[in-house]
Amino acid sequence: MMDCKQALTDAKGNLEEAVVLLRKKGISVAAKKATRVTSEGSVAHYIHAGGKIGVLVEVNCESDFVARTEDFKELVHDIAMHIAASDPKFVRKEDVTPEAFEREKDIYRAQAIASGKPANIAEKMVEGKMAKFYEEVCLLDQPFIKDQTINISQLIAAKIGKLGENISVRRFARFKVGDVGETIAITKPVETKPEGE
Amino acid sequence: MMDCKQALTDAKGNLEEAVVLLRKKGISVAAKKATRVTSEGSVAHYIHAGGKIGVLVEVNCESDFVARTEDFKELVHDIAMHIAASDPKFVRKEDVTPEAFEREKDIYRAQAIASGKPANIAEKMVEGKMAKFYEEVCLLDQPFIKDQTINISQLIAAKIGKLGENISVRRFARFKVGDVGETIAITKPVETKPEGE
Numbered sequence: 001m002m003d004c005k006q007a008l009t010d011a012k013g014n015l016e017e018a019v020v021l022l023r024k025k026g027i028s029v030a031a032k033k034a035t036r037v038t039s040e041g042s043v044a045h046y047i048h049a050g051g052k053i054g055v056l057v058e059v060n061c062e063s064d065f066v067a068r069t070e071d072f073k074e075l076v077h078d079i080a081m082h083i084a085a086s087d088p089k090f091v092r093k094e095d096v097t098p099e100a101f102e103r104e105k106d107i108y109r110a111q112a113i114a115s116g117k118p119a120n121i122a123e124k125m126v127e128g129k130m131a132k133f134y135e136e137v138c139l140l141d142q143p144f145i146k147d148q149t150i151n152i153s154q155l156i157a158a159k160i161g162k163l164g165e166n167i168s169v170r171r172f173a174r175f176k177v178g179d180v181g182e183t184i185a186i187t188k189p190v191e192t193k194p195e196g197e
Numbered sequence: 198m199m200d201c202k203q204a205l206t207d208a209k210g211n212l213e214e215a216v217v218l219l220r221k222k223g224i225s226v227a228a229k230k231a232t233r234v235t236s237e238g239s240v241a242h243y244i245h246a247g248g249k250i251g252v253l254v255e256v257n258c259e260s261d262f263v264a265r266t267e268d269f270k271e272l273v274h275d276i277a278m279h280i281a282a283s284d285p286k287f288v289r290k291e292d293v294t295p296e297a298f299e300r301e302k303d304i305y306r307a308q309a310i311a312s313g314k315p316a317n318i319a320e321k322m323v324e325g326k327m328a329k330f331y332e333e334v335c336l337l338d339q340p341f342i343k344d345q346t347i348n349i350s351q352l353i354a355a356k357i358g359k360l361g362e363n364i365s366v367r368r369f370a371r372f373k374v375g376d377v378g379e380t381i382a383i384t385k386p387v388e389t390k391p392e393g394e
Contacts, residue, residue, distance in 0.1 A: 043251030043372045045242035051264070051273075054240030056253035058372045067248070067374075076248075171379060173370035175240045175255045177264075182368060184381050 040064045041170070042072065046080035055083045057172040062165040075159045075167070081145065082152060083172055088139040091169050091187045096138065104137075105130055139169060139185070237261045238367070239269065243277035252280045254369040259362040272356045272364070278342065279349060280369055285336040288366050288384045293335065301334075302327055336366060336382070 011017035041060035048054070059076045061067055090096050108129040112122035135141045140153040147155075152169075160167050174183040208214035238257035245251070256273045263269055287293050305326040309319035332338045337350040344352075349366075357364050371380040 039375055041374050042248035043244060043374055044248060045244060045251060045253060047240060047242060051239035051241060051270075054242060054253050054255070056242060056251050056370050056372060058251070058374060060374070073248075171372060173253050173372075173381065175253060175368060175370075177238050177240055177255060177257070178236055182383065184370065186379065 039170070040067050042067050042076050044073075044076040044080045046077070046084045048081075048084040052177045053084050053174070054176075055080045055172060055174045057083060058170040059167065060170050061163070061167045066163050066165045069163065071159060071163055072167075075156065078144075078146065078155065079139075079152065079169060080172075082142070083139065083174055085145045086139075086142050087174065087183070088142055089137040089183055089185065091139050091172070091185050093134050093138050093141065095185065095187055096134070101130075101133070104133060139172070236367070237264050239264050239273050241270075241273040241277045243274070243281045245278075245281040249374045250281050250371070251373075252277045252369060252371045254280060255367040256364065257367050258360070258364045263360050263362045266360065268356060268360055269364075272353065275341075275343065275352065276336075276349065276366060277369075279339070280336065280371055282342045283336075283339050284371065284380070285339055286334040286380055286382065288336050288368070288382050290331050290335055290338065292382065292384055293331070298330075301330060336369070 039060040040063055041058060043056065043058045045057075046055045057076065057080045059072075059079060061072060066072055089100070105126060108126045109122065112125040113119075115122075117125065135143075135151075140156075141151055144150050144152055144155050150158075156167050156169070169187070171186040172183070173185075176182075236257040237260055238255060240253065240255045242254075243252045254273065254277045256269075256276060258264055258269060286297070302323060305323045306319065309322040310316075312319075314322065332340075332348075337353075338348055341347050341349055341352050347355075353364050353366070366384070368383040369380070370382075373379075
């Protein structure tokens with residue numbers, strides 16, 4: 001425990017770096033514990049279209065007891081299925097990198113200009129598209145595939161109310177056979193401030 | 198088709214960049230095709246320990262016909278299960294980044310020196326550990342969990358012989374509930390030269 005704390009201090013709070021320092025000292029058991037966080041939960045999958053699309057998702061809660069309930073399992077399954085169908089690129093707004101945001105904005109701007117609209121109208125079109133951007137690419141803001149009147153964030157909130165524990169989507173991966181890219185979405189640690197606009 | 202070729206030329210062969218260029222022109226249908234490669238295959242999963250460890254893996258073959266055979270499905274399932282159990286970090290030797298290689302070597306060296314061995318012996322120990330490095334971290338070089346007399350590469354080779362099509366592991370993801378890190382292993386395009394040591 002003391003070794004872990006010292007290593008973390010030496011690594012200036014960088015966890016990966018601390019694990020490297022601990023392993024160098026041969027404290028590999030401690031190192032393993034240093035990579036663990038306290039969250040419970042479950043990893044679930046959804047395989048679609050006869051194995052052509054696959055999703056892996058980790059959803060966290062506070063206790064293993066809740067993780068084993070049918071309610072929690074149903075939620076995790078619904079989220080995995082939703083990701084397979086709706087193809088989100090990020091978990092939350094805060095996870096959208098400034099680069100990804102700018103790249104999309106750039107594409108919308110070029111499209112608007114190519115359509116022959118005046119500059120001020122084109123800029124308005126871009127703003128309109130970007131307003132819907134998070135809804136389109138962030139899992140939590142997407143309308144739930146099985147009930148379009150709520151978004152995923154609200155779907156989770158309903159389960160939080162029912163199960164009495166905080167629940168959050170931690171990360172997901174989505175592969176499609178034959179596609180060059182893959183979606184790997186990993187939430188940043190909670191310390192990180194939202195980037196906004 | 199011509200648009201795709203032009204975009205690829207404009208993007209100096211960078212596929213992602215080419216898709217951005219095509220989308221800017223509004224050629225999104227063409228853009229979708231430009232992101233596809235000719236490979237067939239299947240995405241499969243393995244969920245272990247009651248949802249605490251999950252694996253998603255894409256294995257490619259040449260035809261959808263082979264992808265649908267029981268032999269191919271068995272192979273993909275075995276590989277997913279193997280990844281869950283053996284925790285590889287890369288698909289192939291060629292996918293090990295120089296940074297990852299050096300970081301491991303650095304750790305082994307510090308361990309050897311910490312054990313009080315003379316410098317020349319320590320260096321020999323490091324070389325010995327690194328010789329086993331690929332076997333430990335590369336999926337294709339790991340001994341198959343269900344039959345330790347062969348490695349995954351040989352397991353695949355046997356299926357290639359039986360099914361008469363080239364088969365390759367394209368990418369995998371492995372999540373463990375509560376672990377800070379996750380493994381995301383994606384094979385580099387075939388043009389890339391092996392880094393070796």
